[in-house]
Amino acid sequence: MPLILEIVTPERLAYREEVESVVCPGVEGELGVLPHHAPLLTTLGFGELRIRRGGQEEFFAIAGGFLQVRPDKVIVLAETADLASEIDLEKAEEARREAERTLQEGFEEPADLVRARAALQRALLRVRVAERRRREAPRAHG
């Protein structure tokens, strides 16, 4: 039985394919899902989501959200989801510097601090995922 994976964010449908397996960043460690998994509902943390599809691996940088598993379908509801190969490393670096600057230079409201921290976390994650993919790119997957 094929496993359908859907990654959705409030702004777009990021991914919908038949996959062989998927590994998600759960709050308490990584969580792998194969077809015929028992129904499961859980929260997701920040991290890398790995998809195995047709012998190839694909990667997403996922920030926060939920995971619903049914035997035939996995839905990832994330705040943001970026395909590793589509991440603009320079832009992510820039966002990281910007967030670090905000944190260093101070802020006026507690909400700004929260926002800056979240931005930094997202930027770091993007950089990490993108850099790792770049290093591994020459090597064939599968």
Place this chain on the structure above:
Amino acid sequence: MASQREIRRRIGSVRNIKQITRAMQFVAASKLKRAQEATLQSRAYSDALDEVLANLAAVVGGEEHPLLAQREGGTRAIVLMTTDRGLAGSLNTNVIRFAAREITQYEGDLTVVTVGRKGGAAMRRARVPVEASFDGYGDRPTFADVTPLARLLTDDYLAGTLSRIDIIYSRFISTLSQRPELRRLLPIQPTEETSGIPGHQFIFEPNAGEVLRQLLPRYVATRLYQAVLESTASEQSARMVAMKNATENAQELIEDLTLSYNKVRQANITREMIEIATGANAT
């Protein structure tokens, strides 16, 4: 009758207006396409969220979370969504009139939160208490734009100052039709539908209460975001149609003016000829 030169000037200015309204029509058409696409894309997320919530609701009762609990008394809030800019036909008038009816009919305490400049101005004119105003979401509202609004409403509801929150927005039905609509935001009423697997068969990690606690605030924000997206699509389509009508009216006006211009011109020529003829006869 107006002079020849005056009519020619008017034709010129109407032609300029026509150019502007035509440009606005095309700009709105392309923005509409994008807004419709955004609405469609976000539907996948909100459908999935509905499903997850339905599964959760099957396990945990309404008392488990204050955002699900029905409350008696207290203040009711209405979130009124309008556009920032005008020239969108009767769109804002309709949604404001709809809101006004709702406000005057309600007998308890009521407060309004406005999104969009037009609604904010209208509510202040009508001396309706406005709790907060948001604007500047632009043509491509992002989820992050809506978060402050969602947080304000959720916090007020959790603090107990508000007992019920409704959204009034322009529902996008088609390019030619947008309808003001009221949608309940809080307390949340989960849908009954599930994915065919009864909710109680799910494993919850770490537990259902915790997942619910994290999910509900996001659910509120998603509901608001969807209403904002629909309002944006409505705005662009209303503007497109309004500008198309304006362009057509301008064209008609140009034709009318050209006709009277020609009449005046002919009358002038005839008069001059008569003057010349009488002049020639006199000598």
